[in-house]
Amino acid sequence: MSALESQFNSVLQKLTEDERRKFSSNGEPALEGDLIVIGNERMLYKFRTIVPSNPDIAKSYGDFANWSVRINALFNHTPPFLRMQLNQMLIDQRQLPSELRRVTVLTPPSAELPQGKTKEVVARMFLNEKLSSDDRARVATVLKSINEYVKTSDKAFFR
Numbered sequence: 056m057s058a059l060e061s062q063f064n065s066v067l068q069k070l071t072e073d074e075r076r077k078f079s080s081n082g083e084p085a086l087e088g089d090l091i092v093i094g095n096e097r098m099l100y101k102f103r104t105i106v107p108s109n110p111d112i113a114k115s116y117g118d119f120a121n122w123s124v125r126i127n128a129l130f131n132h133t134p135p136f137l138r139m140q141l142n143q144m145l146i147d148q149r150q151l152p153s154e155l156r157r158v159t160v161l162t163p164p165s166a167e168l169p170q171g172k173t174k175e176v177v178a179r180m181f182l183n184e185k186l187s188s189d190d191r192a193r194v195a196t197v198l199k200s201i202n203e204y205v206k207t208s209d210k211a212f213f214r
Contacts, residue, residue: 056122063125063135078134084144090156093141098134099158100141104150105182108191117146154179 081095090101107113120142128135138157145152155178162172186194 059126059129062129066129075136079136080140090154093144094137094158096163097160098137099156099160100137101156101158102141102152103154104145104148105153105180106150107182108188110149113149113151114146116151117142120145151180151182152178153182 077095078097079095080093084091084093086092087101090103092099092101094100121139124133124135124138124142127133141152157176159174159176160171161174162168164171
């Protein structure tokens with residue numbers, strides 16, 4: 056991982072501020088129907104979010120997503136900045152993307168092709184937590200009782 060991070064940082068240092076800005080969001084997130092949109096004229100991310108029961112899950116997911124986008128940047132030559140902005144926004148809000156659409160502009164709109172040409176990749180997350188809310192309540196009760204009861208030896212217990 057440290058070798059990948061070093062390689063990634065080396066690529067970042069070679070980019071000019073203009074090049075970075077070109078591949079980052081050119082504005083605040085906007086709403087398009089029930090999707091949040093962040094992007095620029097070359098690429099957009101459209102997404103819905105969910106709030107996990109444990110906010111640490113969002114942080115872990117964001118860290119994983121940042122590593123994933125770094126690897127893609129190195130091996131697939133996919134600019135990471137826009138996705139890293141999205142990941143940071145999700146981490147800050149402690150949310151997960153339940154649906155994520157990456158729209159890449161292949162051909163900008165023109166007189167011959169007013170809609171332009173895009174490629175869309177859709178990913179959906181199905182969050183299935185292993186414990187139900189009843190199970191989590193039971194675990195909390197047990198953890199509380201562990202602190203309330205004093206440990207004793209077998210000999211003392213069976214007296």
